[in-house]
Amino acid sequence: MSDECVEPLSEVQAEACPIVQIIDRVAGKWSVSILVAATRGPVRYTELERSIPGISRRMLTLTLRNLERDGLLERTVYPTVPPRVEYRATESAQELYGYLTGLLAWAERHRPDIIEARRSYDEALAA
Amino acid sequence: MSDECVEPLSEVQAEACPIVQIIDRVAGKWSVSILVAATRGPVRYTELERSIPGISRRMLTLTLRNLERDGLLERTVYPTVPPRVEYRATESAQELYGYLTGLLAWAERHRPDIIEARRSYDEALAA
DNA sequence: CGGGATCCTTAAGGATACTG
DNA sequence: CAGTATCCTTAAGGATCCCG
Numbered sequence: 001m002s003d004e005c006v007e008p009l010s011e012v013q014a015e016a017c018p019i020v021q022i023i024d025r026v027a028g029k030w031s032v033s034i035l036v037a038a039t040r041g042p043v044r045y046t047e048l049e050r051s052i053p054g055i056s057r058r059m060l061t062l063t064l065r066n067l068e069r070d071g072l073l074e075r076t077v078y079p080t081v082p083p084r085v086e087y088r089a090t091e092s093a094q095e096l097y098g099y100l101t102g103l104l105a106w107a108e109r110h111r112p113d114i115i116e117a118r119r120s121y122d123e124a125l126a127a
Numbered sequence: 128m129s130d131e132c133v134e135p136l137s138e139v140q141a142e143a144c145p146i147v148q149i150i151d152r153v154a155g156k157w158s159v160s161i162l163v164a165a166t167r168g169p170v171r172y173t174e175l176e177r178s179i180p181g182i183s184r185r186m187l188t189l190t191l192r193n194l195e196r197d198g199l200l201e202r203t204v205y206p207t208v209p210p211r212v213e214y215r216a217t218e219s220a221q222e223l224y225g226y227l228t229g230l231l232a233w234a235e236r237h238r239p240d241i242i243e244a245r246r247s248y249d250e251a252l253a254a
Numbered sequence: 255c256g257g258g259a260t261c262c263t264t265a266a267g268g269a270t271a272c273t274g
Numbered sequence: 275c276a277g278t279a280t281c282c283t284t285a286a287g288g289a290t291c292c293c294g
Contacts, residue, residue, distance in 0.1 A: 018231055018234035018235045018238055019159055019227065019230065019231045019234055020159070021234055021238070021241070022230055022231075022233065022234040023153065023154065023159055026150065026154075027150065027153075027154035028266085028267095029266080029267075030267095032146055032147070032150055044275085044276090045275070045276050045277075046275065046276075049276095054268095056267070056268050056269070056270095057268095057269090057270090057276090057277075057278090058267075058268070058269085058270095058278090058279095059266085059267060059268075060277095061276085061277065061278080062266095062267090068248065069244065069245055069248040069249075070241050070244055070245060071240055071241060071243075071244025071245075071248075077276095080275095081275090082275040082276080083274085083275055083276060083277090084275075084276090085275080085276060085277085092237050092240055095233060095237075096230075096233055096237075099226070099229045099230045099233050100146065100230075102226045102229055103146065103149055103223075103226045103227075103230070104145055104146045104149075106149065106222060106223055106226050107145035107146055107148055107149040108145045110219050110222075110223075111145055111148070113198055113219055114148070114197050114198060116198075117196065117197055117198025118196055118197060118198075121195065121196040121198075122196075155286085155287095156286080156287075157287095171255085171256090172255070172256050172257075173255065173256075176256095183287070183288050183289070184256090184257075184258095184288095184289090184290095185258090185259095185287075185288070185289085185290095186286085186287060186288075187257095188256085188257060188258080189286095189287090204256095207255095208255090209255040209256080210255050210256060210257090210294090211255075211256090212255080212256060212257085
């Protein structure tokens with residue numbers, strides 16, 4: 001792995017650091033949920049709104065636009081009445097999804113460890 | 128992959144969703160940089176501060192504490208004068224690092240695509 | 255050297271009303 | 275149905291000073 005993300009670099013280079021870019025991409029509170037849903041097949045706006053509990057219209061739209069802008073989602077409008085809009089994951093996003101599941105596997109394996117580590121840390125702190 | 132992150136669930140369950148947890152873990156502006164540095168070997172506080180351009184003392188300390196709390200970093204204090212503190216990645220963190228490099232590889236492969244996708248999107252928007 | 259405490263700014267996100 | 279626009283709240287992060 002290259003060192004370009006930890007060694008001193010200019011602002012411009014820093015923004016070019018790939019891992020920082022993808023972290024920013026996925027870091028949002030809702031990006032992953034949307035990506036997951038869209039990877040399983042085309043989804044409609046309202047469908048997403050219902051399936052992702054707690055998301056606001058504003059953030060749903062905003063996150064969709066960002067993912068679309070980065071070429072991770074494709075947006076298709078069917079000019080019917082009422083309008084029908086479908087979002088689907090692009091090739092690129094489906095590939096990304098694969099790596100995300102790797103992270104998921106790690107998280108599932110280590111969830112008990114993390115919970116225990118926190119408990120232990122908090123306890124030591126209280127003393 | 129389980130659906131538990133996109134199907135409706137209670138607040139409690141939502142916080143238990145593993146992928147949301149790890150995203151939160153890594154989402155911070157500085158977590159990955161610190162993790163990367165610490166995975167390559169023990170690093171000292173000031174060393175991190177210098178090698179991560181733009182980080183503030185506050186955020187360095189805060190991120191270190193969070194990573195330590197989750198069992199991803201181990202903190203060792205050598206009671207010398209002046210004090211010497213070393214951080215090293217735990218087993219768990221080194222494993223996580225492996226999956227992060229997967230993401231990095233994806234990002235590097237698709238960086239040109241993303242840049243082009245944005246350009247194209249912005250251009251279409253301006254019209 | 256390695257922080258903690260405090261104050262301040264910015265950005266992320268939520269609530270809600272309106273619309274083609 | 276699928277948004278946009280507006281206003282407001284919260285949380286992330288930066289700057290600075292201090293201290294063992």
